[in-house]
Amino acid sequence: MKCKKCGKEFTGKYSKWSSGDFCSRSCANSYSRSFSKESKIVKCLICGREIEVGRRAPQKNCLCKECKYNKKNKKCKYCGEYICKRKDICKKYRIFPTLIKYFGMDKSKFGSVDIYKEYERIKNIIEEEYVINKKSSVELGEMYNFNYVRNFNKILNILDIKMRNLSDATKNAWFFGKLENKEKYNQYKCGWHITWNNKKVFYRSSYELDYCKELDEKKIDYEMETLRFWYWDSQKQKQRVAIPDFYIPSENMIVEIKSDWTYDEQNMNDKIKEYKQHGYKVKLILEHKELF
DNA sequence: GGCCCCGTGGACGATTAATA
DNA sequence: TATTAATCGTCCACGGGGCC
Known part of the structure; x- marks a missing residue:
């Protein structure tokens, strides 16, 4: 037989696994290395996606980058992905029990990317009440039977809902009639008056x-x-x-x-x-x- | 001047991810 | 597996800002 690498004539196999094409292991290795820059298209063993690997890549290495990474890492228990697409949301896992308990977040969405939509849904509900309907954080706390209503601002903060400054908050309180100061206002003569048609009004x-x-x-x-x-x-x-x-x-x-x-x-x-x-x-x- | 709503921030404990 | 770091929940006190 003629060696495919060196061309020398030889007899027998240099080892029982030899294909019989080469005179020695070194010729077989050398021949193989000469093709090392060539590649082939194979299917990823896990996801089946077509990938390019070295021509002589072993079967066990036929994994796409993502699956290789996945083999080394665990799935996120919140979104179910190996690499979270919305890490900003998964990172907020600590607030999830609160969102479930007080705001009706659907916990069946855990373990799939649906959790992202569910999170946004809850956030939108709260944002609408606070930003559009101009409810205060205290009112929202009461509305949702929050354990400690005065702390609702921390929820807004975690959800990245920009809070009003104190100036705007106080003006809101005036606008919605939460601040009245009736009896306490004493700079001028003031007090309650009963009108001709029996209404109680406050004059300042x-x-x-x-x-x-x-x-x-x-x-x-x-x-x-x-x-x-x-x-x-x-x-x-x-x-x-x-x-x-x-x-x-x-x-x-x-x-x-x-x-x-x-x-x-x-x-x-x-x-x-x-x-x-x-x-x-x-x-x-x-x-x-x-x-x- | 006087009142009071509501935003701010600290302390402390609990929980979980990250790291060694 | 043990330890450390990060973050959230709870509770509390403070005081700025607004109104007349």
Whole structure:
């Protein structure tokens, strides 16, 4: 026989595993190495995907990169993947029991990538309440029967929901009527007044009380501090909350009562502009005189 | 000036991932 | 397998900011 590598004539096999093509093991190795840069396409033993391997790659090495990695690593018990596609979510595994307990996260989704959608679903629900409906973290805590409602902000933080700053939070509280300060407000003469039609209203100055009496005499129905508006304060250059003094439903009219001492013309113009944009008529009474 | 909502952040313990 | 590091839950106190 003629050796495929060196061309020498030889007889017999150099070993019982020899194919009979080579005179010696070194020739067989040398021949094999000469093809080492060649490759072949095989199917991954695990996933069946076609991959390129060295021409003489052993059967046991016919694994794609991912399957090779997978053999060395464990599956994530949250998304079920060897390499988490949303590591940002899987990393938050500590909050999952909380999301299940208080927000109804579907735990049957664990172990598959469906957990990502489920997580986003819960996050969207909370985000809608906090960002769009402007509920406070405390209100949300109560709403979801959270163990310690005052700590709901940590949940928002973990879910990457940007929290309001204290300034906006306080303005929100005013807008939704959570801050009233009625009895405590004592800078001017103030107190409760019963209207002609038996409504209880709170006045914050003697000027307001005088106007109450005037409306009582005329038997005009009115409300005090029942409306709230966001308006742009052009002097302070920020959004603020305006609470009109009087509202007369029959005329759809807002009435502001001011004294020289408290009157800020620019601020009043900012507020009135907003009232009118909402379709209300506006009356301003300064020092008992009707300006418009 | 006075009140109070709500955001902030620390302490501590429990749990789990990461590492040796 | 044991240890360490990271992170979350719970509880609490503080005080900024807003309103009139």
